[in-house]
Amino acid sequence: MTTSIILDCDPGHDDMMAILLAAAHPNIDLLGITTVSGNGSLDKVTYNAQRICALAGLTIPIGKGANDPLAGKASAAPTIHGASALDGAPLPEPTYDLSELNAVELIAKLVAESPVPVTLVPTGPMTNIAQFLMAHPELHSKIEHIAFMGGSVTRGNWTPYAEFNIWADPEAADVVLRSGIRTTMVGLNVSHMALATPEVLDRLLALDTDLARTVVDLLKFFAHTYDTVFGMPDPPLHDPIPVAAVIDPAVMTTALLPVSIELNGDLTRGATVVDVHGITGRDANVHVALDLDVDYFWNLIVDSIRDLG
Ligand code: BDR
Ligand code: CA
Secondary structure (H helix, E strand, C coil): CCEEEEEEECCCHHHHHHHHHHHHCCCEEEEEEEECCCCCCHHHHHHHHHHHHHHHCCCCCEEECCCCCCCCCCCCCHHHHCCCCCCCCCCCCCCCCCCCCCHHHHHHHHHHHCCCCEEEEECCCCHHHHHHHHHCHHHHHHEEEEEEECCCCCCCCCCCCECHHHHHCHHHHHHHHCCCCCEEEECHHHHCCCECCHHHHHHHHCCCCHHHHHHHHHHHHHHHHHHHHHCCCCCECCCHHHHHHHHCHHHEEEEEECEEECCCCCCCCCEEEECCCCCCCCCCCEEEEEEECHHHHHHHHHHHHHHHC
């Protein structure tokens, strides 16, 4: 079964892999890519989205989105993704222009024109998604599902309790989780199972294509920074996981749980408060990823790079 999706991202190494997986897999119709400041400035991540499409020969509309979160100012993650937000290999220049529509306008147009309900896959701060939901209540019924990478059942990576995407715009995540739309959260508790080990890189290199070699060079940069910053020589490939879950939900196990976003705590702002034991009495509002079929996930990734040639 094919699912129509819009990928809202901040490329970023793992966002790149999410784009490539979504573009390659026959179960996905990738209607559009929208960008949000996160791993780098809005200009950098938008340029990266264009360069990724050029690299893989894709012609998917790209809408440039939010520069700043709903509250406050943008912050980037150069320690992880490098100065360009996608360091590690030379990439081709864009082959086509950005959409004339900004991210919110492009999402609204694609959703309104789609003959079937659309799934949104945010893999960066959820500013564009929240702005779309607030601006277009008439289109909520056409959103089938929001499957995002962000948060954690356990601890954070950007602060002790907050994961980067949620920390970067907690108010936007709060809007999404309160929307009433079916939502799936892929947090660090699962994304840290998807480690790009040397064996994975060898499988990619064995494809013997220019695309695979470029992807491996980029992932080696990602591995180096993860090792330096977190002591993790095999970096976690967070962002393709919600795409994989849309391709086939069997790639991970989930539980419907109450999840709230901490908006105020001096030490915990941006934390995803997941009520695993049902002790708050709050309504269960999010399908939370709890486990990953790691072999299946990597087969999907390797196959996607093979199929894009
Ligand atoms: C998330 O933050 C970004 O650095 C990655 O692209 C991923 O979306 C992981 O915390
Ligand atoms: Ca990301």
